Amino acid sequence: MPFFRSSAARRCRRAGISSEKISKSSSGMIKPGQVGNAACLASNRQLVYQHAGFSGSRGIKAVNEETKSVLRPTTGEIVEQVRAMILTARHATLGVIEKDTGHPAVSRVAMAALEDGTPVLLTSALAAHTSALGADARCSLLIGEVGKGDPMAHARMSVFCHAQRMPQEERAAMRALFLAHHPKAINYIDLPDFGYWKLQVDRVSFNAGFGKAYAISGAELIPG
Template identity: 40%
Template sequence: MPPSPQTPRRTDPIRATDEDARGIARTLLTEARTAALAVLDPATGAPFVSRVAFGLGPAGEALTLVSDLAVHARALRADPRVSLLLGEPGPKGDPLVHPRLTLAATAAFVAADAPERSALRVAWLGHHPKAALYIDFADFHFVRFEIGRGHLNAGFGKAYALDANDLKLTS
């Protein structure tokens, strides 16, 4: 039955993705130094979230550096499906009006002897200089995230569904 003139129409809250949305998402990607990482706990199958360092490699790929001692490292090895949340609340106002980007991705460990590890190390230390204290420890590994899709909440009433191409930083 069609809605009556007095009944408001339900509208899709997701806006059409445009260049402004892509720009906000790419800014969140390039400026983020930490992320909330959601994994599935291999012992229970339950969701597990932790804060991790976040950065981009020389080709614009999303990365983190993890220790084998971390619960999330074990979880990533058991099931590479992850979700990442980027974006921090601003210093004033309602935290929910500040942009944030949720990413659905697949994690892949970079082998310690991989040829690209040296370039990843240089890029990582450029954004996380204090990591020089532990980056070369044997239990630390780079993890690359292959982003499948994203959801951008750019503030009240500004939600966008993004695909992997919308989030690419380089061609």
């Protein structure tokens, strides 16, 4: 979406930017990245604030005073939306900490969830992320489906967790839960190197779309 109106072009020219460095769209507006001078961008900062809904007379001061936090208040409806996304998710991106390097690493994993919204994973002992979880229980999940259009416009969340191996006596219940989510897992679910992890949720960073950010605690998501 273009930010800079055609008046920005005149300001850029006054700042010494040649017309070759200014590319107007058919609507007479200049798009981000089409102006090749940082000073020119700074001179048009006011237009950015106007585009964001702040009047020109308020400018930077208004942004600082009125956007002390980018987070919106969490409501019961938002918590239920987050829980529903977790309960219906079939896969996620798992973030772990590499045991030897301390570097963050990510993998795509199949997932299920308990009734209260606690995520459950089934992983192989041969997978690098399994050994990483065994060495450091801290992990996170990126959950959210991408639909048509801009992928950044769709709801997604980062779920910050601590992983716990599930005991042998819970294996039968977890097997049934996981097969309900992933019927094709029958091909490998009983192999001896596979095991279940329960991810205790510490907090959730939920982005419901542009300008709709929420912070949800584990206690809010999974009471008791």
